[in-house]
């Protein structure tokens with residue numbers, strides 16, 4: 502595994518002149534918005550079959566919006582359609598791809614080999630980004646097999662690097678685990694954040710105050726973990742005065758096996774990613 506760029510160091514590769522994002526829902530738009538807000542980058546074309554969605558996307562300056570896919574020779578294609586529709590997409594659009602068309606998939610579950618076979622291109626980078634990409638705080642994990650050229654890998658990594666941190670893995674199944682941890686992570690964290698906010702409101706804080714306190718606690722803790730380099734449980738113990746208030750709260754977490762529940766939830770999510778691979782074998 503190798504860690505690549507941080508957002509502040511990232512520049513969009515001049516070699517990608519036109520990026521086509523196929524499927525511009527939550528994830529496709531997060532990527533597009535991240536790229537639009539970054540350093541001058543490629544022309545961005547978004548292709549979406551949903552007419553209402555296209556109308557909404559047309560509001561964004563800098564996006565070319567269309568319902569029809571058309572791939573030119575130097576285009577770089579990002580696939581952000583739901584995995585369940587990919588087989589039909591591939592049947593309908595395969596003829597537009599050449600064996601060297603560079604493809605960055607962000608689709609959960611689908612393996613790089615199955616995507617490559619369905620589109621008849623050898624240049625597939627399989628990644629899993631996440632929605633904080635929209636605010637340059639994304640975490641993307643990707644895999645590329647030996648057939649993918651260094652140029653395609655560099656361009657895919659540079660695109661992902663504009664919208665957050667990037668990690669390359671050399672075993673593709675780790676992308677399924679990263680799909681749980683990084684792709685779904687913002688949902689899991691938001692779920693917990695919501696519980697903090699509900700507690701605040703139940704005790705008489707306004708929704709705004711509850712949100713402000715909670716977000717600052719999460720952001721501050723993430724910054725402390727990163728900058729101190731200390732293990733998370735050490736930081737946990739530093740807050741837990743013996744027989745104090747936090748110790749009582751952690752005891753309630755332990756009684757409910759919260760840690761075990763979180764690990765089980767991530768494992769269930771990763772299993773679902775592996776299951777999704779089978780939607781290709783119809």
Ligand SMILES: NC(=O)c1ccc[n+]([C@@H]2O[C@H](COP(=O)([O-])OP(=O)(O)OC[C@H]3O[C@@H](n4cnc5c(N)ncnc54)[C@H](OP(=O)(O)O)[C@@H]3O)[C@@H](O)[C@H]2O)c1
Pocket residue numbers: 523524525526527528529548549550551554580581582583584586590607608609610629630631632684685
């Ligand atoms: N959401 C996340 O946080 C996240 C994170 C990592 C990866 N992903 C991956 O990103 C992909 C998209 O997820 P999402 O949450 O963004 O889904 P979404 O919000 O449902 O967006 C998908 C979009 O693609 C459109 N679409 C469907 N078929 C199409 C086709 N043949 N050509 C062009 N556009 C088409 C959909 O239109 P219709 O509504 O008309 O079908 C919809 O607007 C999935 O593969 C998912 O696994 C998502």
